[in-house]
Structures are given as C-alpha cells and as structure tokens.
Amino acid sequence: MTGVAGGHRVPVLAVAGGTASGKSTLADALVRHHPGLVGLVRLDDFYVPAHDPLRGVRTVSATGAEILDWNHPGSIDQTAVAAAVDAAATAAGRRRLVVVEGLFALTLPVVAARATWRVYVDTPDDIRLARKILRKIEVQRQDPALSLRNYLMTGRERHAAHVAPSRAVADLVVDGTADEYAMIAAVAMLIGPVLAAPLRGEPALDASSFGETA
Numbered sequence: 400m401t402g403v404a405g406g407h408r409v410p411v412l413a414v415a416g417g418t419a420s421g422k423s424t425l426a427d428a429l430v431r432h433h434p435g436l437v438g439l440v441r442l443d444d445f446y447v448p449a450h451d452p453l454r455g456v457r458t459v460s461a462t463g464a465e466i467l468d469w470n471h472p473g474s475i476d477q478t479a480v481a482a483a484v485d486a487a488a489t490a491a492g493r494r495r496l497v498v499v500e501g502l503f504a505l506t507l508p509v510v511a512a513r514a515t516w517r518v519y520v521d522t523p524d525d526i527r528l529a530r531k532i533l534r535k536i537e538v539q540r541q542d543p544a545l546s547l548r549n550y551l552m553t554g555r556e557r558h559a560a561h562v563a564p565s566r567a568v569a570d571l572v573v574d575g576t577a578d579e580y581a582m583i584a585a586v587a588m589l590i591g592p593v594l595a596a597p598l599r600g601e602p603a604l605d606a607s608s609f610g611e612t613a
C-alpha cells in the first residue's frame with residue numbers, strides 16, 4: 400500500500416509534469432489558498448551537487464560543457480527526498496496535506512512509495528517550451544538559442560523517456576493551461592475533504608483513511 404512509508408500520518412499528494420507545465424503554479428496555489436494546512440517539498444531542491452563527480456547523471460550542454468543532467472531522475476538525491484517527505488508528513492501541527500512537486504514526482508520510487516494521490520499536470524509541448532524560454536530570458540537573461548539547442552539535444556528526449564510516461568500512473572490529469580482555481584478545483588475532487596477547514600484541536604488526518612492506489 401502506498402502513502403504510508405515512514406509511518407506517515409498526513410496524506411501525500413505527488414504532482415508531476417514537464418518543465419513549465421504549471422505544476423509549481425498548482426503546488427504554490429494549494430499552499431497559498433490553505434495557509435498552514437499544506438506542506439511543500441520541491442524536488443528541485445534535491446539535485447545532487449552540480450560538480451559532484453560520483454553522483455548524478457552527466458550530459459553535454461549546447462555550449463560543449465559537461466554538466467549535471469537536470470532532466471534525468473538519476474540526478475536527484477532520493478535519500479534526501481525520502482527524509483524530507485517523511486519529516487513533512489509527520490510534523491506536528493495543523494498540517495493536513497504534504498505536496499511533493501517536481502518533474503519526477505511520479506517517477507522516483509521513494510516518492511511513489513509515499514504518495515497517497517498522484518497528479519500529472521499536462522500541457523502541450525509548444526506551450527511548455529515557450530514558457531520555459533520566456534522564463535530563461537526574464538529571470539536568467541539566458542540566450543534563447545541556448546535553451547532551444549539544449550531542448551533539441553537532450554530536453555525533448557529526456558521528457559519523453561522520464562516524465563511523459565508517468566502520466567499513465569496518475570490518479571488525475573490536470574490541464575496545465577487552466578488557471579490555478581480550475582486546477583485546485585480538480586484536485587479537490589480527487590482528495591475530498593482533506594483540506595476542509597479543521598475543527599479546533601482536531602488531530603492530523605491519517606493517510607490510511609483515504610483510498611490509496613497501488
């Protein structure tokens with residue numbers, strides 16, 4: 400049975416999707432609309448060190464430099480992820496849900512073993528690519544030609560191999576072109592009363608109370 404590894408008392412919602420699909424938008428909206436009730440674990444925080452020669456998967460950038468492959472699940476420190484999810488899901492307080500968000504939230508075994516529900520944010524590739532390039536320009540001031548070359552060299556292939564197939568194991572597929580309210584409403588239909596306003600003194604919800612899927 401999933402969703403109970405590590406002795407969890409709080410249910411875990413895993414949210415995956417391609418780069419710039421809208422998964423972070425959904426996760427952030429759940430936290431913002433339910434202050435104090437939702438814990439968030441971002442898989443982006445758990446890549447192995449970029450210059451670690453012993454861990455992670457390496458690839459070659461369009462610049463010709465060897466770099467950590469940010470689009471491969473083998474570059475994530477799964478031990479650290481497991482510890483973070485366990486800590487978030489057993490923390491004392493008013494928390495009623497833990498959201499694990501990232502490219503590989505439905506791919507990594509340590510997340511799958513802990514997930515009560517699985518959501519895939521589905522967005523057409525052209526929209527995802529346009530969003531990513533705009534973000535690279537606006538935030539990192541990166542030449543869009545570099546983003547496009549990296550996408551053609553490895554990004555597109557990695558998405559097809561490691562991210563897109565996880566759509567098939569999702570309990571819910573959310574439209575990543577919808578606004579945050581529509582995405583939250585869809586998730587609410589999946590998780591039921593988990594984020595309903597808690598009664599004063601009400602204990603944390605037990606993940607075993609919900610319909611985990613294998």
